Amino acid sequence: PGTTPHIQDICIGRCYDYSQIKYKSVLPQASGSCEELADKFFTAFSHQPPCSLSMAHYQPFMDAAKQALPEDKALFWSGVKQLAHEYAGDGRRFVTLEDTLIGYLVDGLVWCGQGSPPGQNYSRCPSWNDCPLESSESFWAAASKAFAESARGRVTVMTDGSRADRPAYRRDSFFGKYELPFLNKALVTSVDVILTHPLDQPAVETCENGSLVQLMQDVTARGFNFNCEDDPQAILHLLCADDPVIRECQLVTKYMFPG
Ligand code: AVW
Numbered sequence: 001p002g003t004t005p006h007i008q009d010i011c012i013g014r015c016y017d018y019s020q021i022k023y024k025s026v027l028p029q030a031s032g033s034c035e036e037l038a039d040k041f042f043t044a045f046s047h048q049p050p051c052s053l054s055m056a057h058y059q060p061f062m063d064a065a066k067q068a069l070p071e072d073k074a075l076f077w078s079g080v081k082q083l084a085h086e087y088a089g090d091g092r093r094f095v096t097l098e099d100t101l102i103g104y105l106v107d108g109l110v111w112c113g114q115g116s117p118p119g120q121n122y123s124r125c126p127s128w129n130d131c132p133l134e135s136s137e138s139f140w141a142a143a144s145k146a147f148a149e150s151a152r153g154r155v156t157v158m159t160d161g162s163r164a165d166r167p168a169y170r171r172d173s174f175f176g177k178y179e180l181p182f183l184n185k186a187l188v189t190s191v192d193v194i195l196t197h198p199l200d201q202p203a204v205e206t207c208e209n210g211s212l213v214q215l216m217q218d219v220t221a222r223g224f225n226f227n228c229e230d231d232p233q234a235i236l237h238l239l240c241a242d243d244p245v246i247r248e249c250q251l252v253t254k255y256m257f258p259g
Pocket residue numbers: 075076077078079080081096097098103107108137140144147172173174175176179
């Protein structure tokens with residue numbers, strides 16, 4: 001894919017927006033200054049070949065940008081990034097990785113390094129499928145791990161139970177590989193699953209079957225409590241905002257105007 005133009009300016013600008021305005025009173029501040037953080041981010045992959053960049057390269061950035069997470073607020077997602085973010089409400093209800101400074105600075109950007117000068121490729125980057133651990137994939141792996149390590153109390157994961165091609169829980173997803181295994185056993189008490197189904201699609205999996213059974217086993221084997229809810233009301237109401245006239249969304253008016 002083509003790289004993001006003005007990526008340095010975007011990172012610095014996002015950092016000031018994050019710390020001075022958007023998340024100022026939502027989350028604790030990071031220790032590093034914006035210039036310092038941007039510098040650590042670009043140093044991590046510059047002058048490195050774009051494939052096989054290890055997660056360790058991003059560790060100085062992660063350490064400087066890391067924030068303490070409020071208890072019971074961490075929200076992980078698999079396959080439902082947009083819905084999870086709508087529900088999280090910019091940290092108001094829940095905090096996703098992309099609501100933390102680490103995720104916020106880089107979400108949606110395309111970047112990679114190269115061995116030859118100037119050390120960063122300003123036109124194209126390999127796709128995630130082209131190499132084992134590409135620049136931005138190792139970034140998101142390291143970011144996911146850091147986010148999971150910071151979670152405290154109850155943690156929530158939102159996932160999609162309607163996809164025939166892809167189970168709601170997969171051990172090789174980012175959630176399965178870099179988040180669930182890195183939850184702190186002393187800090188986390190339970191894993192609460194929100195299983196969603198698009199309004200017009202059948203439930204291929206529910207909390208009681210399919211990959212959710214495996215998730216329950218993996219969660220309880222780590223010593224956490226497991227809870228799972230199919231289509232909580234709050235999520236139905238969010239989905240209905242985009243599709244208010246369909247049958248599944250008519251319940252509320254029945255209660256308001258009985259008979
Ligand atoms: P998925 P996963 N921007 O929907 O559990 C771009 O299959 O695998 O669910 N790509 C990203 C981002 C991001 N901000 N974050 C992860 N990815 C990649 C981090 C990921 O590598 C969050 F905290 C995967 O290949 C979620 O709990 C692809 O997006 C969890 O990882 C689709 O993910 C979502 O990863």
